[in-house]
Amino acid sequence: MNFNKRFNDYKEIFEEALKNRIETLNSSNETLKDAMVYSLTVGGKRIRPVIMLAVAEVLCVDLNKVLPFAVAIECIHTYSLIHDDLPSMDNDDLRRGKPTNHKVYGEAMAILAGDALLNYAYELLLRSVTDNNSLSAARMLALYAGAFGMVGGQALDILSENTAKNEEILYKIHENKTGKLLLASTLVPSCLAGNECFDKLSEYGKNLGLLFQVTDDILDVVSSALKLGKSINKDADENKLTFVTLYGLEGAKKYADKYYEKAKNAIENIEDNEFLVGLLDFVKDREF
Amino acid sequence: MNFNKRFNDYKEIFEEALKNRIETLNSSNETLKDAMVYSLTVGGKRIRPVIMLAVAEVLCVDLNKVLPFAVAIECIHTYSLIHDDLPSMDNDDLRRGKPTNHKVYGEAMAILAGDALLNYAYELLLRSVTDNNSLSAARMLALYAGAFGMVGGQALDILSENTAKNEEILYKIHENKTGKLLLASTLVPSCLAGNECFDKLSEYGKNLGLLFQVTDDILDVVSSALKLGKSINKDADENKLTFVTLYGLEGAKKYADKYYEKAKNAIENIEDNEFLVGLLDFVKDREF
Numbered sequence: 001m002n003f004n005k006r007f008n009d010y011k012e013i014f015e016e017a018l019k020n021r022i023e024t025l026n027s028s029n030e031t032l033k034d035a036m037v038y039s040l041t042v043g044g045k046r047i048r049p050v051i052m053l054a055v056a057e058v059l060c061v062d063l064n065k066v067l068p069f070a071v072a073i074e075c076i077h078t079y080s081l082i083h084d085d086l087p088s089m090d091n092d093d094l095r096r097g098k099p100t101n102h103k104v105y106g107e108a109m110a111i112l113a114g115d116a117l118l119n120y121a122y123e124l125l126l127r128s129v130t131d132n133n134s135l136s137a138a139r140m141l142a143l144y145a146g147a148f149g150m151v152g153g154q155a156l157d158i159l160s161e162n163t164a165k166n167e168e169i170l171y172k173i174h175e176n177k178t179g180k181l182l183l184a185s186t187l188v189p190s191c192l193a194g195n196e197c198f199d200k201l202s203e204y205g206k207n208l209g210l211l212f213q214v215t216d217d218i219l220d221v222v223s224s225a226l227k228l229g230k231s232i233n234k235d236a237d238e239n240k241l242t243f244v245t246l247y248g249l250e251g252a253k254k255y256a257d258k259y260y261e262k263a264k265n266a267i268e269n270i271e272d273n274e275f276l277v278g279l280l281d282f283v284k285d286r287e288f
Numbered sequence: 289m290n291f292n293k294r295f296n297d298y299k300e301i302f303e304e305a306l307k308n309r310i311e312t313l314n315s316s317n318e319t320l321k322d323a324m325v326y327s328l329t330v331g332g333k334r335i336r337p338v339i340m341l342a343v344a345e346v347l348c349v350d351l352n353k354v355l356p357f358a359v360a361i362e363c364i365h366t367y368s369l370i371h372d373d374l375p376s377m378d379n380d381d382l383r384r385g386k387p388t389n390h391k392v393y394g395e396a397m398a399i400l401a402g403d404a405l406l407n408y409a410y411e412l413l414l415r416s417v418t419d420n421n422s423l424s425a426a427r428m429l430a431l432y433a434g435a436f437g438m439v440g441g442q443a444l445d446i447l448s449e450n451t452a453k454n455e456e457i458l459y460k461i462h463e464n465k466t467g468k469l470l471l472a473s474t475l476v477p478s479c480l481a482g483n484e485c486f487d488k489l490s491e492y493g494k495n496l497g498l499l500f501q502v503t504d505d506i507l508d509v510v511s512s513a514l515k516l517g518k519s520i521n522k523d524a525d526e527n528k529l530t531f532v533t534l535y536g537l538e539g540a541k542k543y544a545d546k547y548y549e550k551a552k553n554a555i556e557n558i559e560d561n562e563f564l565v566g567l568l569d570f571v572k573d574r575e576f
Binding site: 025026027028029031032033036079080083086088089106107108109111112114115116118119120122123125126127129135138139142143145146147148149151152153154155156158159172176 | 313314315324395407447460
C-alpha cells in the first residue's frame with residue numbers, strides 16, 4: 001500500500017465534495033460567504049475527512065454516504081479555528097501560513113463566519129439524515145462537537161491558563177478539545193454501518209486523538225514557524241498546560257508512543273487496517 | 289380570550305421545558321454551562337417559543353412535539369444575542385437589564401458559550417427528529433438560522449454601518465436578521481402538522497417579523513433604557529440603518545401599521561386565530 005497516494009486520493013475526493021457543497025451554499029450576502037470559504041479553503045491536512053473516508057472504506061460504507069459528514073466535520077473544525085484565533089481567545093495572526101480570518105475580514109465578520117460555518121454543518125447533516133443509521137451518526141457528531149466535547153474542552157483550556165498544572169485536567173482538555181472530533185471521525189462511519197466495529201474504533205479514535213494532541217504539543221516546541229504555519233512556542237509563553245510543560249519533551253514522547261501502541265492494538269483484528277495504522281504514523285511523525 | 293393569561297401559560301410551559309433540558313445538558317466543565325445557562329435564563333419575552341406553541345395549538349399539534357423546537361430556537365436566539373453584544377460587534381454592557389454575558393464571564397467564555405448554545409440547539413433538534421415532518425421542521429429552522437437567514441442578516445447589518453442608506457438593504461437586513469427566526473417560529477409547527485396552512489403562516493410570520501423589527505427601531509428612539517433593558521438611541525449614535533433613520537418616526541409607524549394589516553389578513557381564514565392576532569398587538573404595542 002502506498003500510504004501517501006491513498007491519503008491524497010481521499011483528500012481529493014473530499015476537496016471535490018467540499019467544492020460542490022460550497023457552490024450550493026446559500027448566503028444572504030457575499031462577504032459572509034467569502035469569509036466562510038476563505039477559511040474552509042485556506043489549506044489544512046483534512047485529517048478528519050480522510051479518517052472518515054478511510055474508516056468508511058474499511059467498513060464497506062458507500063463513500064457518497066459519508067462525504068456530507070466529512071464536509072460537516074471540516075466546517076465544525078474550521079469554525080473552531082476561526083473562533084480560537086480571535087484576539088480574545090488565542091490571538092493568532094497566522095493559521096496554516098496565511099492571515100487568520102479576523103485579520104482579513106475583521107473580528108465581527110470572523111465571529112459571524114464561524115457561527116455560519118457551525119450552522120452550515122448542521123444544515124448539511126440534517127439534509128443527510130435519511131435513516132436511523134445516519135440519524136445516529138449525526139447525533140453523535142453533534143454531541144461531540146458541543147459543550148460535552150470540543151467546545152467544552154476549549155473552555156477548560158482557557159480556564160486552565162495560569163493555574164497549577166494537573167494531569168487530570170490536561171487529559172480532560174485534550175480528550176475533549178482535539179480528541180472528540182477525531183473520535184467522531186472514526187465513529188461516524190461505524191454508525192453509518194450500523195455500529196460495526198464500534199468499540200474497537202472508539203478505542204482507536206480516542207488514542208489517535210491523544211496522539212494527535214501530544215504531537216501538537218511537541219511540535220510547538222521543536223518545529224519551525226514555517227513548517228507549522230503558525231506561531232510557535234506560544235504554549236510556554238502563555239504558561240499553557242500541555243504534555244511538554246507537564247512532562248518535559250522526553251516524557252511527552254513516551255506518551256506519544258503509548259497512545260500509538262494502544263490505538264494500533266485496538267484495530268489489530270480489523271481487516272484491511274493498513275491505512276488506519278499508517279494514519280497513526282502520519283500523525284506521530286508529521287512535521288507540521 | 290384573555291391574551292395575557294394565555295401568553296403567560298405558554299411561557300410557563302416553555303420555561304418548565306427549558307428547565308428540564310438545562311438539567312440534562314452535559315458539559316465537560318461547569319463554568320461553560322453556567323455561562324450558557326446565565327443568558328438562557330436572564331429573562332426575555334420568549335416570543336419565539338410562545339409563537340411556536342400558539343401556532344401548534346391552532347394546528348392541533350401536540351405541544352410536547354413542538355417544545356424541543358421551542359427550546360432549540362430560544363438557544364439559537366440567545367447565542368445570537370451573546371455574540372451580538374461582544375465588544376467587536378455591538379459592544380453592549382446591558383441586555384434585558386442585566387450585564388451581558390462577556391461582562392460576567394469574559395469575552396473568550398462568552399464566545400464559547402454562544403458556540404455551545406448554537407451546537408446544543410442542534411443536539412436537541414437531532415434528538416427530536418423522529419419522522420419526516422420533524423425532519424423537515426429541523427431542516428427549515430437550520431436554513432433560516434444560518435448564512436441564508438439570521439447570521440446573513442447580522443453580517444449585512446454590520447456591513448451597512450456608515451454606508452449610504454438604501455431601502456432594499458434595510459429590508460434585506462430585517463427580513464433575515466430578525467425576520468427569519470420569527471418566520472421559523474410560525475413554520476415549524478406547520479411542518480410538524482404536515483405543512484398545514486404553510487402559505488398563510490408564511491405570510492403571517494414574514495410580516496410579524498418586519499413588524500417586530502420596525503417596532504424595535506421605534507422603541508430605540510422613544511423608549512427609556514429602563515423599560516428596554518438595554519442602551520437606547522444607539523442606532524442613531526452609530527449611524528445604523530433602521531426604519532427610523534430612513535423614514536423618520538412617523539414614516540416608521542406607517543410601516544408598522546402596514547405590516548400589522550398584512551399579517552392579520554394572512555390568517556383571517558384560519559380558525560381560532562384570536563391569539564395570533566393578539567400577538568400582533570403585543571408586538572406592535574410593547575414598550576420593551
